[in-house]
Amino acid sequence: MSALTAIWNKEFKDYFLTPIAYMVIAVFLVVVGWFFFSTFFIKNQANMQEFFQLLPIVFAFVVPALTMRLISEEISLGSYELMGTLPVRPRHIILGKFLACLCLIAAMLLPTLLYPLCIDRVGDLDWGPVLGGYLGALLLGGAYAAIGMLTSSLSRNQIVAFIVGAAVCFALAYLQRMLFFMPEAIQGFVDYLGAGSHFENIAQGVLDIRDVIYFLSIVFLGLYATKLVLESKE
Amino acid sequence: MINIQGLSKYYDGVCAVDDLDLNVPAGEILGLLGPNGAGKTTILRVLTGYIRPTSGRIRIGEMDPAEDIVPIKARIGYLPESIPIYRNLLVYDFLRYMIRVRGLPLEDPHARIKEMGKVFAIDSVMHKTVGELSKGYLQRVGLAHALLHDPEILILDEPTSGLDPNQILEIRSLIREVGREKTVILSTHILSEAEATCDRIAILSQGRTVADGTPQEIKNRARQHRSVTLELKNADPEQARSSLESVSGVDRVVPLDGPETGSLLLRLECSGGDDPRERIYQSVKSQDWILLQMSQEARSLENIFKELTLES
Incomplete structure (x- = not known):
């Protein structure tokens, strides 16, 4: 357990040793703040739905930027050779890095808590959907992070890891809007595969266990595949 | 361990x-x-x-x-x-x-x-x-x-x-x-x-x-493998070779480029534990040759390393 927390701790601090964390958080806040508030006063409704609807797309670019270096950098620099000879199980390495990324996503969402606090002062905010939305955002971020880690383990090149990761996350987020082009027989299945509809349910305050299971299974599959990729390198 | x-x-x-x-x-x-x-x-x-x-x-x-x-x-x-x-x-x-x-x-x-x-x-x-x-x-x-x-x-x-x-x-x-x-x-x-x-x-x-x-x-x-260099005067290359190769301990006789004086320069590759120089000398003495030079060289570890890793 101590190895896991040590890796988690180090990876989280690493984000702040380089400019990555600051840049990504800044970009995220600017983009989300801009798009959310540009229509907020026109709609004149005291809720956060618009904000949460942005997340599947924005996260699709932001989260892979956070995960791209996690494994590919270690492999290209060769420090994975060092990790590979430490008495640490691959699952602890992967989980430690994943949790560090999840914590950074939480840190990134933290300043946005100002939005509901402000909205609550000017209108009558229903806190249920807001809390559900933040929980959903963490689940969504976790699922994207697991996908990002998988693509990071597949390539020595961080840029490739980022682009492939972002493409996969974007496809998951957008799948729901592509249903129109699919044969009717598989529409239900494809809709279930996409992250969008699951996230919307949670963001509306509907905490369905199926949606939670969906996100957790993506996390599990992503991390497990990462472990298999790393083991195949031995 | x-x-x-x-x-x-x-x-x-x-x-x-x-x-x-x-x-x-x-x-x-x-x-x-x-x-x-x-x-x-x-x-x-x-x-x-x-x-x-x-x-x-x-x-x-x-x-x-x-x-x-x-x-x-x-x-x-x-x-x-x-x-x-x-x-x-x-x-x-x-x-x-x-x-x-x-x-x-x-x-x-x-x-x-x-x-x-x-x-x-x-x-x-x-x-x-x-x-x-x-x-x-x-x-x-x-x-x-x-x-x-x-x-x-x-x-x-x-x-x-x-x-x-x-x-x-x-x-x-x-x-x-x-x-x-x-x-x-x-x-x-x-x-x-x-x-x-x-x-x-x-x-x-x-x-x-x-x-x-x-x-x-x-x-x-390495020391069991050594080479002896001989410089002989008045020797016929073929005859020298066959007679030296029959000395016990000598595996091979390799002619080297001799000096311009016309003497014959040979490298004798030897194996076995004991020193073959005495027998080589006796063999030279029994012929009508003049011995100008005889020197022995044990193979260094470097040579062994080179040979071992190049051979295979």
Whole structure:
């Protein structure tokens, strides 16, 4: 357990040793703040739905930027050779890095808590959907992070890891809007595969266990595949 | 301590280690010597558990890496060839991180790091980032990391590569010191280094051991092969050759380019334990030749190394 927390701790601090964390958080806040508030006063409704609807797309670019270096950098620099000879199980390495990324996503969402606090002062905010939305955002971020880690383990090149990761996350987020082009027989299945509809349910305050299971299974599959990729390198 | 049987490793069908047997008793310093691409690094990586062998059995102490590698990794200290450590961490933080990741039950990690700092003379760079260090300091930080957890087995991949001569001497004496208590396996392609630091040398070529013994044993084996150079006057090349080849102990007579004076220069390749010069002299004396020069040359370890690794 101590190895896991040590890796988690180090990876989280690493984000702040380089400019990555600051840049990504800044970009995220600017983009989300801009798009959310540009229509907020026109709609004149005291809720956060618009904000949460942005997340599947924005996260699709932001989260892979956070995960791209996690494994590919270690492999290209060769420090994975060092990790590979430490008495640490691959699952602890992967989980430690994943949790560090999840914590950074939480840190990134933290300043946005100002939005509901402000909205609550000017209108009558229903806190249920807001809390559900933040929980959903963490689940969504976790699922994207697991996908990002998988693509990071597949390539020595961080840029490739980022682009492939972002493409996969974007496809998951957008799948729901592509249903129109699919044969009717598989529409239900494809809709279930996409992250969008699951996230919307949670963001509306509907905490369905199926949606939670969906996100957790993506996390599990992503991390497990990462472990298999790393083991195949031995 | 370490027992390897029939170890093979293929990378995408290319053979790196070929059916290798090796036994390293506890407390020995073993040098794996070989040219680049002989499979040294692969063997070390397999031992550290970084890569898995294609086939073969390894036992480290009483444990089998195929069953559970993690407790074995805890007993091994490893210095990779190019020390790939986190460039943006401070040296101190790096060592501290390694203590944490290894989960060492230390009462005072700070004291341990200070101790390593003294042993490896890296006190002064503790608060520099790893990326700033010179190659010599980097190597020492790598060694400090490898010994941080006081491992029973130390595996060093080209420990002196890229160091200046003074640093090489320092690192060698450090290895000798450490080797008094621990089992050490190091790889090198520099013969004098293996000779200076190791109790035993295994010469590798294309993934196989081609010689294995103490430096003295390998040298003795070298001494059994010697060459004698003769310069003769008034000798017919063909006749000289056939009569000298019949001397016991002489394997082969090779004519060399003679000096312009017209004398005949020959190299006699000899094997066997005893000195053949006396018999060669008798043979020359029995003919009507004049002996201008006779000199003997024992093959150096360098020559043996070259021959062994080129032959196969």
